[in-house]
Amino acid sequence: MSALDIFMVVVRVAFSAFIPLCFIAVCVWMERRGAGFFQDRSGPNRANIFGFRAAGLVQNLADAAKLIFKEDVTSGHIKHKFYFVLAPLIVFFTAVVSFAVVPFADTLVLGGKSYLMQGIPLDLGILWFLSFVGFSVYGIILAGWSSTNKYGVLGGLRSAAQVISYEIPMGLAIVSLLVVYGTIHLNEIAQFQGRLLFGFIPMWGAVLQPLGLVIFIVAAFAETNRTPFDLAEGESELVAGFHVEYSAMKFAVFFMGEYVALFVSSAMIVTLFFGGYQVPFLSTATLINNAKPVAFLLMVAVPVAMHYFAGWIRRSNVSHYPRENDPRVFEAEIYIKCFWGLVIFLEVVLLLILFADKGGPAAHIFVMLLQMATFLVKVTMMIFVYIWVRWTLPRFRYDQLQRLGWQTLLPLALLNIFVTSAVVVALS
Amino acid sequence: MGATVKTLPRKGASLKERLYLIEIVKGMATTFGHFFRNLLDNRRLYVRHYPEVQPEIPVRWRGRHRLTTHEDGTVKCVACFMCQTNCPANCIQITAGERLDGRTEKMPVKFTIDLLECIYCGYCVEACPLDAIRMDTGIFSVTGDKRSSFVLELSDLLATKGAFAEEDYKKGGA
Numbered sequence: 001m002s003a004l005d006i007f008m009v010v011v012r013v014a015f016s017a018f019i020p021l022c023f024i025a026v027c028v029w030m031e032r033r034g035a036g037f038f039q040d041r042s043g044p045n046r047a048n049i050f051g052f053r054a055a056g057l058v059q060n061l062a063d064a065a066k067l068i069f070k071e072d073v074t075s076g077h078i079k080h081k082f083y084f085v086l087a088p089l090i091v092f093f094t095a096v097v098s099f100a101v102v103p104f105a106d107t108l109v110l111g112g113k114s115y116l117m118q119g120i121p122l123d124l125g126i127l128w129f130l131s132f133v134g135f136s137v138y139g140i141i142l143a144g145w146s147s148t149n150k151y152g153v154l155g156g157l158r159s160a161a162q163v164i165s166y167e168i169p170m171g172l173a174i175v176s177l178l179v180v181y182g183t184i185h186l187n188e189i190a191q192f193q194g195r196l197l198f199g200f201i202p203m204w205g206a207v208l209q210p211l212g213l214v215i216f217i218v219a220a221f222a223e224t225n226r227t228p229f230d231l232a233e234g235e236s237e238l239v240a241g242f243h244v245e246y247s248a249m250k251f252a253v254f255f256m257g258e259y260v261a262l263f264v265s266s267a268m269i270v271t272l273f274f275g276g277y278q279v280p281f282l283s284t285a286t287l288i289n290n291a292k293p294v295a296f297l298l299m300v301a302v303p304v305a306m307h308y309f310a311g312w313i314r315r316s317n318v319s320h321y322p323r324e325n326d327p328r329v330f331e332a333e334i335y336i337k338c339f340w341g342l343v344i345f346l347e348v349v350l351l352l353i354l355f356a357d358k359g360g361p362a363a364h365i366f367v368m369l370l371q372m373a374t375f376l377v378k379v380t381m382m383i384f385v386y387i388w389v390r391w392t393l394p395r396f397r398y399d400q401l402q403r404l405g406w407q408t409l410l411p412l413a414l415l416n417i418f419v420t421s422a423v424v425v426a427l428s
Numbered sequence: 429m430g431a432t433v434k435t436l437p438r439k440g441a442s443l444k445e446r447l448y449l450i451e452i453v454k455g456m457a458t459t460f461g462h463f464f465r466n467l468l469d470n471r472r473l474y475v476r477h478y479p480e481v482q483p484e485i486p487v488r489w490r491g492r493h494r495l496t497t498h499e500d501g502t503v504k505c506v507a508c509f510m511c512q513t514n515c516p517a518n519c520i521q522i523t524a525g526e527r528l529d530g531r532t533e534k535m536p537v538k539f540t541i542d543l544l545e546c547i548y549c550g551y552c553v554e555a556c557p558l559d560a561i562r563m564d565t566g567i568f569s570v571t572g573d574k575r576s577s578f579v580l581e582l583s584d585l586l587a588t589k590g591a592f593a594e595e596d597y598k599k600g601g602a
Contacts, residue, residue, distance in 0.1 A: 037466040038459050040474045214449065316470050321481045392459040393452065 008108075008115045016119025019376070020099050020260045025060045026380070027259040031387050032056070038391040051327050052334070055317075070248035078245065083146040088243075088250050090139030092257035098132035099264045101125055103187040105277050105371040106194075106284040110361055116187060117368065125184040126174060129268055130167075133223055136261065137163040140225070140232060140242045143254070147245040155241025158398065159232035162222055165405035166229075170219035172413035173212045176420040177272055180208050190276030194283035202280050205273035211416045213273045215409050220265045222405070225258065227390040231398055266382035267375075274378055277371035284367060291363035294370070295353040298346075306343045310336045485566045487592045487599070490550045492567035493541055495585040496560055502529050503586060504560035507536040511552035511561055519545035520552060539582040543570050566591030 033056050036043025044059040052058070078084050100119035108115045122128060137159055144156020181189045195203045206213045222229040233241030243254045270276060279287065287294060317332035356362030396404065444450055466473055476483060485491065496504045507524035525537035552561050565588045572578050590597065 034463065037463045037470075037473075040462055040466060040472075042470065042473050042475050312468075319477070319480075320471055321477050323480070388456060388460065388463070392456050 004111060005113075008110075012115070012117060012121075013119055015104060015372075016100050016102070017096065019104075020096055020263050021256075023263045023379075023383075024256050024259045025057065027262055027383055028060055028063075029055075029057050030380075030383060031390075032059070034384070034387045035391050038388070052331055054335075064252075067248055067252040072248040072250060075245055077148050078146065079148065080146045083142050084245075085250065087139045087143035087146060088246065088253035088257065090142065091136055092139075092253050092260065094132045094136035094139065095257045095260035095264055098129050098136075099260075099267060101128045101186055102264070102267045102271055103190055103276060104375045105368040106191065107187065108368050109364055118187065123185055125186045125189070126178075126272075127184055129186075129264075130171065130174070133261075133265075134163070134167060136257075137223075139257070143246070144232075144242040147242070149245050151238045151240070151244045152242055155232045155234075155238050155244070158238075159225065159242060162225075162229065162231060162401060162405075165402055166219045166222035166409070169215050169405065169409035169413045170223065172410070172417060173209075173215040173219065174272075176212050176413070176417045177205060177209055177216075179417070179420050179424055180205070186271050186276070190271055190278060191284075193275040194278040196281070202275055202278070204275045209273070209416070209420070211412060212420075215413050215416065216272065217269060218404075218409060220269060221386070221389065222401075224261045224265050224386075226262065226386055228393040228396050229401060230395060231401060234395055262383060262386055263379065266379045266386065270375065270378045270382050274382070276378075277375040279370060279374050284371070287367045287370065288363050291356075291366050292354055292358065295350045295366065299350045299354075302343055302346055302350075306339060309339065313339075483568070485568060485591065487564065487596050489566070489568075490548050490553075490563040491565045491591075492543070492570055492588070493546075493552070493561055493563050493580070493585060494565050494588040494590065495539065495582070496562055496590075497586065498531070502531060503535060503582075504558050505536050505539065506532050506558060506560070507534045508557065510555040510557060514551045514555040516549060516551065517545045517547045519543070519547075536582060539585060541580045541585065543578040543580060544575065561585075562590060562597075564590045564592055564597055 033043040033045075043056060045053055045056045047053060047056070047059040047062045049058055049061075074081060074084065101122055101124060103116070103118045105117040108117055140159045141156040144152040144154070144159070147153070177189075178184060181192050183189060183192075189205075193202065193204050197203045197207060201207055221227075225232050231241075232238075233243065235241075238244070243251055246254060278284075282290075282294070313332050313335055314329075317328050317335065319326045319328050353362055353366045439445065498504060506527075507522055509522055509524070512520040512522050519542045521538070521540045521542075522536050523538035524534050527533055527535040529535075548563070550563055553563055567588070570578065
């Protein structure tokens with residue numbers, strides 16, 4: 001094992017372990033500020049460090065500090081303390097681990113060796129994801145049961161029934177996808193989506209399987225316990241459902257697990273239906289061959305985008321009431337300078353690409369970084385859709401949820417399989 | 429006189445509505461409109477930037493209580509117990525004593541209002557025959573770190589001045 005091999009292992013594991021964790025902060029921030037903007041209010045924007053509020057991101061630090069220093073209560077009536085503590089860990093662990101098979105860039109070829117860009121280079125692909133998502137509900141059921149609380153038990157039961165109902169349409173939607181792609185390996189699925197349909201439409205899962213996309217997204221919402229399917233913790237009925245007895249960091253682990261699950265299922269939707277890490281219209285081979293023009297275009301586009309972004313920061317980051325020597329104007333100028341610093345750094349990196357060998361290792365690494373960025377942008381957009389839906393739709397009633405699962409999604413998923421198989425057989 | 433019956437059209441029965449997805453997309457378009465508008469220009473948020481920007485309190489608004497005085501600074505209250513009798517929350521406790529400034533015979537020695545009990549109904553103000561108790565301080569936020577800090581004594585009630593001009597208050601119809 002060469003030094004490069006070890007380095008690549010470290011990079012891949014670090015990416016697939018830390019990016020979901022970093023995205024907890026981003027998700028919580030997006031959720032709270034997004035919720036504010038959806039409801040015509042501003043969301044948390046007061047917490048600051050020396051006057052720097054980072055658009056409300058500092059609130060996350062305050063929340064974390066609060067949750068860490070809160071008293072960690074385990075009620076006296078809880079008999080099975082081991083399972084009580086185990087439950088949030090299961091939810092969190094399964095959520096993080098299920099990201100391990102999602103590819104975040106195409107296979108990297110360096111020094112004649114190819115590296116599969118995913119946390120664990122397994123061939124299990126989507127089966128790994130399905131198994132861990134199915135397992136994460138054990139954490140919720142265990143939490144509900146070990147709480148020895150009627151609300152907890154009801155939340156856990158609802159969650160169990162919901163997951164049974166929605167795993168089936170989800171699995172069937174994936175079956176019809178596998179018929180199209182012909183593989184369970186997520187990297188091959190993403191590579192498949194790099195091609196073009198009729199020469200101008202990206203061959204994404206969303207184009208080939210629109211019905212499968214709808215079924216999968218609905219089922220994924222149910223699996224992550226997000227609105228409109230968050231019956232397991234419906235606060236108007238069950239107080240907080242399965243995590244009613246949890247406080248302080250035990251609750252925080254549930255909370256973080258939920259957001260990691262949100263990230264992972266967004267990543268999964270992106271990988272299966274929106275081309276994964278593929279830059280639209282530009283496949284990996286095209287990108288490597290044309291690394292220099294792409295880098296040049298980026299060198300032009302990034303400062304232009306930054307110019308408008310700076311204007312937006314300047315307009316948004318002011319106090320909206322009369323105030324002498326508004327400190328938020330100064331704050332905004334600092335942010336703009338930081339972002340311009342980042343842009344200059346990017347420009348230098350892109351300049352290095354321009355002077356590197358054509359098709360050499362620099363081009364490969366550049367394409368890898370570009371695909372990672374594309375992947376993260378797509379996932380962030382999908383997370384935004386989750387948040388968007390949460391602040392638009394009301395919660396389903398329990399019987400409506402079951403009816404939708406069994407009477408609508410299941411027949412539709414079966415129909416989708418038949419139609420897809422017929423088309424695939426007819427075309428081959 | 430017969431009741432007029434108005435039949436409201438029931439929604440949700442047509443195929444388009446039963447498909448659900450179209451209606452979801454419509455709803456999401458509405459919420460996204462709000463999001464995008466606020467993202468582009470956050471001055472448009474329907475938000476008062478409290479506490480820097482304080483709400484405007486109208487004259488008739490029932491805030492924290494105070495006791496009024498004559499021009500020479502003597503308390504108007506004659507300890508008639510009307511407010512205490514009228515109070516539905518039993519938050520007013522008066523102890524009457526002999527009056528020594530020559531205006532009348534009685535005055536309150538102790539006049540306590542427990543703000544944790546008070547429901548801010550304003551019956552005390554309406555009951556008072558001498559306009560001695562008012563709720564025109566404009567104080568809407570009563571905070572404290574212990575229960576006893578919410579019990580106002582006679583001196584606290586006399587110390588606070590009204591937030592509005594006398595003629596505005598009279599116009600308010602008190």
